[in-house]
Amino acid sequence: MTKNRLEAFSDGVIAIIITIMVLEMKVPHGAELSDLRPLIPVFLSYVLSFVFLGIYWNNHHHLLHAVHHVDGRVLWPNMNLLFWLSLIPFVTGWMGENHFAPVPVLLYGVALLACAIAYTILVRALIAINGRDSHVARAIGTDKKGYASLAIYVLGIVLALFSPLAAAACYVAVAVLWLIPDRRIERVLKTHES
Amino acid sequence: MTKNRLEAFSDGVIAIIITIMVLEMKVPHGAELSDLRPLIPVFLSYVLSFVFLGIYWNNHHHLLHAVHHVDGRVLWPNMNLLFWLSLIPFVTGWMGENHFAPVPVLLYGVALLACAIAYTILVRALIAINGRDSHVARAIGTDKKGYASLAIYVLGIVLALFSPLAAAACYVAVAVLWLIPDRRIERVLKTHES
Amino acid sequence: MTKNRLEAFSDGVIAIIITIMVLEMKVPHGAELSDLRPLIPVFLSYVLSFVFLGIYWNNHHHLLHAVHHVDGRVLWPNMNLLFWLSLIPFVTGWMGENHFAPVPVLLYGVALLACAIAYTILVRALIAINGRDSHVARAIGTDKKGYASLAIYVLGIVLALFSPLAAAACYVAVAVLWLIPDRRIERVLKTHES
Amino acid sequence: MTKNRLEAFSDGVIAIIITIMVLEMKVPHGAELSDLRPLIPVFLSYVLSFVFLGIYWNNHHHLLHAVHHVDGRVLWPNMNLLFWLSLIPFVTGWMGENHFAPVPVLLYGVALLACAIAYTILVRALIAINGRDSHVARAIGTDKKGYASLAIYVLGIVLALFSPLAAAACYVAVAVLWLIPDRRIERVLKTHES
Numbered sequence: 001m002t003k004n005r006l007e008a009f010s011d012g013v014i015a016i017i018i019t020i021m022v023l024e025m026k027v028p029h030g031a032e033l034s035d036l037r038p039l040i041p042v043f044l045s046y047v048l049s050f051v052f053l054g055i056y057w058n059n060h061h062h063l064l065h066a067v068h069h070v071d072g073r074v075l076w077p078n079m080n081l082l083f084w085l086s087l088i089p090f091v092t093g094w095m096g097e098n099h100f101a102p103v104p105v106l107l108y109g110v111a112l113l114a115c116a117i118a119y120t121i122l123v124r125a126l127i128a129i130n131g132r133d134s135h136v137a138r139a140i141g142t143d144k145k146g147y148a149s150l151a152i153y154v155l156g157i158v159l160a161l162f163s164p165l166a167a168a169a170c171y172v173a174v175a176v177l178w179l180i181p182d183r184r185i186e187r188v189l190k191t192h193e194s
Numbered sequence: 195m196t197k198n199r200l201e202a203f204s205d206g207v208i209a210i211i212i213t214i215m216v217l218e219m220k221v222p223h224g225a226e227l228s229d230l231r232p233l234i235p236v237f238l239s240y241v242l243s244f245v246f247l248g249i250y251w252n253n254h255h256h257l258l259h260a261v262h263h264v265d266g267r268v269l270w271p272n273m274n275l276l277f278w279l280s281l282i283p284f285v286t287g288w289m290g291e292n293h294f295a296p297v298p299v300l301l302y303g304v305a306l307l308a309c310a311i312a313y314t315i316l317v318r319a320l321i322a323i324n325g326r327d328s329h330v331a332r333a334i335g336t337d338k339k340g341y342a343s344l345a346i347y348v349l350g351i352v353l354a355l356f357s358p359l360a361a362a363a364c365y366v367a368v369a370v371l372w373l374i375p376d377r378r379i380e381r382v383l384k385t386h387e388s
Numbered sequence: 389m390t391k392n393r394l395e396a397f398s399d400g401v402i403a404i405i406i407t408i409m410v411l412e413m414k415v416p417h418g419a420e421l422s423d424l425r426p427l428i429p430v431f432l433s434y435v436l437s438f439v440f441l442g443i444y445w446n447n448h449h450h451l452l453h454a455v456h457h458v459d460g461r462v463l464w465p466n467m468n469l470l471f472w473l474s475l476i477p478f479v480t481g482w483m484g485e486n487h488f489a490p491v492p493v494l495l496y497g498v499a500l501l502a503c504a505i506a507y508t509i510l511v512r513a514l515i516a517i518n519g520r521d522s523h524v525a526r527a528i529g530t531d532k533k534g535y536a537s538l539a540i541y542v543l544g545i546v547l548a549l550f551s552p553l554a555a556a557a558c559y560v561a562v563a564v565l566w567l568i569p570d571r572r573i574e575r576v577l578k579t580h581e582s
Numbered sequence: 583m584t585k586n587r588l589e590a591f592s593d594g595v596i597a598i599i600i601t602i603m604v605l606e607m608k609v610p611h612g613a614e615l616s617d618l619r620p621l622i623p624v625f626l627s628y629v630l631s632f633v634f635l636g637i638y639w640n641n642h643h644h645l646l647h648a649v650h651h652v653d654g655r656v657l658w659p660n661m662n663l664l665f666w667l668s669l670i671p672f673v674t675g676w677m678g679e680n681h682f683a684p685v686p687v688l689l690y691g692v693a694l695l696a697c698a699i700a701y702t703i704l705v706r707a708l709i710a711i712n713g714r715d716s717h718v719a720r721a722i723g724t725d726k727k728g729y730a731s732l733a734i735y736v737l738g739i740v741l742a743l744f745s746p747l748a749a750a751a752c753y754v755a756v757a758v759l760w761l762i763p764d765r766r767i768e769r770v771l772k773t774h775e776s
Contacts, residue, residue, distance in 0.1 A: 005201065005255055007587065012209035015594035020217065022668050023602065027675040031683035050668070054661040058654075061587055072252075076373070079248040086216050086244070093221040101225035179658070199395065199449055206403035214411065266446075270567070273442040280410050280438070287415040295419035393589065393643055400597035408605065460640075464761070467636040474604050474632070481609040489613035 003070045006078060010060060013082045017089060018053040021046060024093035042096030045108075048171065049092040052112065055178040056085060056119070066136040067126050077125040081118040087111050105167045106160035112171060113153040120146055149174045197264045200272060204254060207276045211283060212247045215240060218287035236290030239302075242365065243286040246306065249372045250279060250313070260330040261320050271319040275312040281305050299361050300354035306365060307347040314340055343368045391458045394466060398448060401470045405477060406441040409434060412481035430484030433496075436559065437480040440500065443566040444473060444507070454524040455514050465513040469506040475499050493555045494548035500559060501541040508534055537562045585652045588660060592642060595664045599671060600635040603628060606675035624678030627690075630753065631674040634694065637760040638667060638701070648718040649708050659707040663700040669693050687749045688742035694753060695735040702728055731756045 025042050028035040060081075064070075091111040095104040123146075127137045140146075156170030219236050222229040254275075258264075285305040289298040317340075321331045334340075350364030413430050416423040448469075452458075479499040483492040511534075515525045528534075544558030607624050610617040642663075646652075673693040677686040705728075709719045722728075738752030 002259070005205065008202065008590065009205050009209055009251065011587065011591050012206055012594055013213055015591055016210055016213040016598055018664075019595055019598040019602065019668055020213065022672060023217070023605070024221065025672050027606065027672060027679055029679075031676075031680035031686055033685050036689075047665075050661075050665055054658070057591060058657050065584070075252050076248070079244075082212075083241075083244055086213055090216060090219050090221060094225075097221055097223075098225035103227050104225055107230075196453070199399065202396065203399050203403055203445065206400055207407055210404055210407040214407065217411070218415065269446050270442070273438075276406075277435075277438055280407060284410060284413050284415060288419075291415055291417075292419035297421050298419055301424075390647070393593065396590065397593050397597055397639065400594055401601055404598055404601040408601065411605070412609065463640050464636070467632075470600075471629075471632055474601055478604060478607050478609060482613075485609055485611075486613035491615050492613055495618075 003064060006070060007064055010078060010082060014053060014057045017085055018050060021049055021089040021092055024089060041099045045092045045096035049088050051175050066139045067130060069129050071129060073129060074125055077122040081122050084114040084118045100164045100168060102161045102164050105164040106157055109153055109157040109160055109167060109171060116149055116153060145177060149177065197258060200264060201258055204272060204276060208247060208251045211279055212244060215243055215283040215286055218283060235293045239286045239290035243282050245369050247282060260333045261324060263323050265323060267323060268319055271316040275316050278308040278312045294358045294362060296355045296358050299358040300351055303347055303351040303354055303361060303365060310343055310347060339371060391452060394458060395452055398466060398470060402441060402445045405473055406438060409437055409477040409480055412477060429487045433480045433484035437476050439563050454527045455518060457517050459517060461517060462513055465510040469510050472502040472506045488552045488556060490549045490552050493552040494545055497541055497545040497548055497555060497559060504537055504541060533565060537565065585646060588652060589646055592660060592664060596635060596639045599667055600632060603631055603671040603674055606671060623681045627674045627678035631670050633757050648721045649712060651711050653711060655711060656707055659704040663704050666696040666700045682746045682750060684743045684746050687746040688739055691735055691739040691742055691749060691753060698731055698735060727759060
């Protein structure tokens with residue numbers, strides 16, 4: 001199992017997911033600005049999911065960059081992550097078309113939570129292969145940010161049925177948390193190189 | 195014919211097939227959990243096909259990894275495999291939307307069988323080019339797993355008209371058979387390297 | 389302009405074209421074998437176009453393999469080829485859904501002809517950059533096969549309005565002509581290496 | 583952050599955007615040439631957007647080619663560019679289906695302007711990382727062409743409500759401006775190498 005091909009395949013799948021999502025934004029029939037109004041929630045959902053997929057691509061990239069050994073045991077944890085990511089366009093479309101109704105917002109959170117759990121499993125698999133003293137293990141460390149994200153997703157899911165807006169705010173909060181670039185891996189790598 | 199570009203093209207096609215399949219899962223109009231119920235068979239079909247495509251990607255990867263020489267004679271066996279794989283989203287959608295009705299389940303099995311035969315042809319082509327003593331020939335060996343899969347597919351196809359559920363169980367059985375990672379190629383490569 | 393990135397981008401576009409074409413094959417609503425009957429012409433069109441795109445990918449691959457220098461002057465001839473190839477899913481769908489009616493068969497031929505002309509332009513651009521004595525120039529030679537293809541396409545287009553079947557036979561003939569692997573480039577490269 | 587993976591991911595996304603755009607050109611039901619007539623504006627929009635995406639791919643390629651250092655600070659400017667490019671299929675479809683009506687033509691211009699601004703931000707980010715004396719900084723120089731494009735886009739947007747045709751002419755003018763290959767980067771690189 002070469003790392004390059006795993007990266008290339010994952011990149012391909014993420015690139016396609018991020019791009020076909022825009023197909024959920026159906027071209028309206030009218031030609032007035034007001035015809036775009038019903039699309040606003042669809043557009044906002046799209047922006048949020050685009051950011052999340054960008055974060056996953058970035059983190060996946062950093063993660064594999066910090067890894068030395070990759071073997072067959074990584075394949076299915078990686079496919080598992082790609083599977084849950086592939087459901088993002090569906091839940092994004094459902095949430096957007098229903099103008100952030102409670103159940104779709106809840107399901108969107110469940111999908112994000114599933115992606116986050118899948119990512120955590122992938123991280124554990126990589127650490128298991130590379131050892132507790134490997135770059136990747138030290139770079140991830142106690143993974144406070146990862147566990148905080150899981151907690152905020154759960155909070156959002158619980159809130160969704162009462163206040164979809166509050167749930168959406170939780171999801172945005174996680175995105176913001178990760179938009180601030182994760183320097184952990186870069187720091188560890190640099191320390192090692194110097 | 196460079197191996198890299200053959201791999202990259204195949205990865206691209208498989209990545210796209212695996213991802214556009216999710217487009218068959220149409221966003222429902224209602225916003226209640228019950229609106230998702232008709233999608234359950236579509237979702238289950240998607241999961242099964244996702245796993246199969248993951249298996250093909252993985253096996254294809256291992257196969258080419260074990261190969262030294264690639265030339266123009268490999269192109270069409272490889273395109274043939276990609277062709278049958280490209281029909282998976284169609285048969286997946288048909289099976290899912292018709293809630294595992296007999297004929298669609300039968301056709302799904304035929305498509306899987308066609309992919310498996312195409313894969314076998316590709317393996318034979320690679321062995322023909324690399325010789326009976328090559329890594330790839332020894333790694334594949336008598337290919338018991340491959341022939342067992344073909345037999346189980348045929349069984350599933352025969353059963354489909356009587357009991358679609360039994361047929362689906364056959365397909366799942368093949369997937370499970372391959373989910374257990376194929377150590378043959380890795381073992382031969384390692385033996386060689388040491 | 390690095391050759392690698394030009395190849396990678398072209399491969400990506402061709403892989404996507406070849407794969408989204410299957411989306412034109414809409415999942416039928418009924419679950420009987422007879423419900424698939426209207427899809428037969430769509431399926432046949434798909435097979436033909438899949439083969440053509442496979443041929444283009446293969447030839448494009450061999451062509452760039454034989455080329456030493458690539459610069460900015462190649463970009464637009466290459467984009468031009470990708471543009472015409474990108475219309476293949478549309479004309480394939482139109483021909484298939486209308487069961488090989490005269491005008492769609494004619495338009496399909498026009499699209500194939502446009503792709504072939506675009507390919508010829510790309511070949512000329514590459515020869516212009518690499519010189520008359522380059523590998524690529526000698527590998528292409530007098531390009532009898534290319535010009536024969538152009539002539540057969542024109543014949544097919546002319547025949548389409550009288551007998552769509554005869555036109556389709558012309559297109560199939562060109563595909564068969566190219567399915568027989570083009571040994572020219574491989575031969576020249578091998579001669580050079582030895 | 584390796585440059586290669588950033589390039590590969592961007593190439594993948596741009597290749598998918600350029601290709602799924604053709605899905606907006608829906609196969610007509612009739613089989614006569616006249617049935618294609620309503621598609622002419624859709625086709626023209628497609629051609630224009632295809633050219634723009636080709637230009638972006640080309641410029642992005644040249645830009646990264648001229649860059650030595652890439653780090654995490656480039657990721658989000660790059661994702662930002664990909665985001666706005668991903669909206670091109672939507673605005674293209676809307677403009678085409680409404681036969682170049684004023685508001686869709688205006689929105690198309692806004693999308694192009696957003697892409698151009700995002701590209702400028704990416705250029706600034708790369709120069710910030712590589713320094714004022716870097717290749718990329720000298721290659722971009724005062725970026726007259728970039729600023730001229732921004733001005734023509736704004737002109738087109740202003741004109742759109744009065745004369746969509748004049749606005750479209752502005753967009754075409756920008757495309758022509760960039761079709762003439764940007765020799766700046768190639769020149770600087772060559773000067774450096776010699």
